[in-house]
Amino acid sequence: MTRRGPGRGLRRFLVGERGITMPELIIAMAVTSIMATAFVGIMISVQDNVIGQEERTRNNDQARLAIMQLDREIRSGNILYDPSTETDPFYSLRVYTQANAPTRDPAFQCVQWKIQDRKLLRRWWPAGAPTSASGWGTVAEGVVNVQEGVPAFALDPEAAKGSRTLDVTLMVSTKFDTGEAKTVRIQTSLTGRNTTYEFNEGACTPAPD
Numbered sequence: 001m002t003r004r005g006p007g008r009g010l011r012r013f014l015v016g017e018r019g020i021t022m023p024e025l026i027i028a029m030a031v032t033s034i035m036a037t038a039f040v041g042i043m044i045s046v047q048d049n050v051i052g053q054e055e056r057t058r059n060n061d062q063a064r065l066a067i068m069q070l071d072r073e074i075r076s077g078n079i080l081y082d083p084s085t086e087t088d089p090f091y092s093l094r095v096y097t098q099a100n101a102p103t104r105d106p107a108f109q110c111v112q113w114k115i116q117d118r119k120l121l122r123r124w125w126p127a128g129a130p131t132s133a134s135g136w137g138t139v140a141e142g143v144v145n146v147q148e149g150v151p152a153f154a155l156d157p158e159a160a161k162g163s164r165t166l167d168v169t170l171m172v173s174t175k176f177d178t179g180e181a182k183t184v185r186i187q188t189s190l191t192g193r194n195t196t197y198e199f200n201e202g203a204c205t206p207a208p209d
Contacts, residue, residue, distance in 0.1 A: 060184055062140045062141065062142060062143075062172045062184075063140065063170050063172045063184055063186040064186075065139070065140065066120050066139050066140040066143075066170055066172075067168065067170065067186060067188055069122070069139055070113070070168060070190060071188075071190050072099050072100075073095055073097045073099045073111050074095055074097070074166055074190040074191070074192050075099070075190065075191065075192065075193065076097045076098050076099035076100075076101075076192075076193060077095040077096065077097045077099075077192035077193060078096050078097065078098060078108070078192070078193060078199045079095065079096035079199050079201060079203060079204065080095055080155065080163065080164065080166055080192050081093070081094040081095070081096075081204065081205075082155050082163070083151075083152075083153035083154055083155065083166075084154065084155075086114075086207075087207070088114055088115075088116075090151035090152060090153055090154055091114060091115045091116075091145060091146060091151070091152050091153070092112065092113065092114040092115070092153070093112065093113045093114075093152075093153040093166070094110060094111070094112045094204050094207060095110070095111050095112075095192070095204075096108065096109075096110055096127065096199060096203045096204050097109060097110075097111055099111075106126050106127070108127055108203075109124045109125070109126065109127070110124060110125050110126070110127055110130075110203065110204035110207075111123075111124045112124070112204075112207060112208075113139070113153075114136075115143050115145050115146055115152055116146075118141065118142055118143055118144055118146075118147070119138050119139075119140070119141050119142075119143060120138070120139040120140040120141075120143045120170070121136040121137065121138060121139065122136070122137050122138075122139050123135065123136050123137065123208075125204075125208060127200075127203040127204060128202075128203060130204075130206060130207060130208040131208065133208035140170070140172065142172050142173050143170060143171065143172055144171045144172070144173050144183060145169070145170065145171045148171045148183070150169055150171050150185075151169065152168065152169055152170060153166060153167070153168060154166070154167045155167070156189065161191075164191055164192045164193075165189055165190070165191045165192075166189070166190050166191075166192070167187070167188075167189050168186075168187070168188050168189070168190060169185065169186070169187045170185075170186045171183050171184070171185055172184045172186065
């Protein structure tokens with residue numbers, strides 16, 4: 001009796017169960033690796049863009065809030081002291097102001113700003129009483145005018161403006177030390193009160209230590 005081998009259908013089944021060869025596996029792994037690398041690259045790019053946008057938003061908010069506070073104090077300023085004569089020329093500013101006078105005690109105050117350690121700082125004291133000055137409070141962080149060599153405060157030299165207009169430039173960057181920051185430059189001109197009253201120029205002189 002002659003023994004017959006497996007039929008064609010069985011042979012096809014056995015061939016289909018043999019799996020994939022090593023070259024096929026290597027090619028599949030290479031293709032998968034390329035796709036994964038491309039996907040990760042796209043995700044990193046998207047994340048960097050999101051972080052960059054958040055950075056720019058924070059920078060803009062920092063500068064906007066600082067300018068708003070300066071504007072409020074300077075527009076009600078009775079005396080604007082020349083920033084070029086301050087201890088830190090062009091990086092410090094003094095104003096004798098009556099901003100928010102109904103709610104302040106005293107109503108008229110000396111207010112000083114300065115840029116130090118990448119911060120815009122503020123303090124105040126009653127006229128003629130520098131020893132009663134408040135402590136420095138932080139208005140904005142990441143202010144890098146000093147590092148950039150850009151003057152922050154300067155009186156407009158135009159004679160017609162009568163030393164009542166202050167040019168303000170703030171350079172704000174929250175990641176300056178890492179080298180990844182996008183510095184925001186905010187420039188504006190703020191004008192003090194056009195007052196006809198006589199105020200003592202020494203009201204806020206000398207400044208506290």
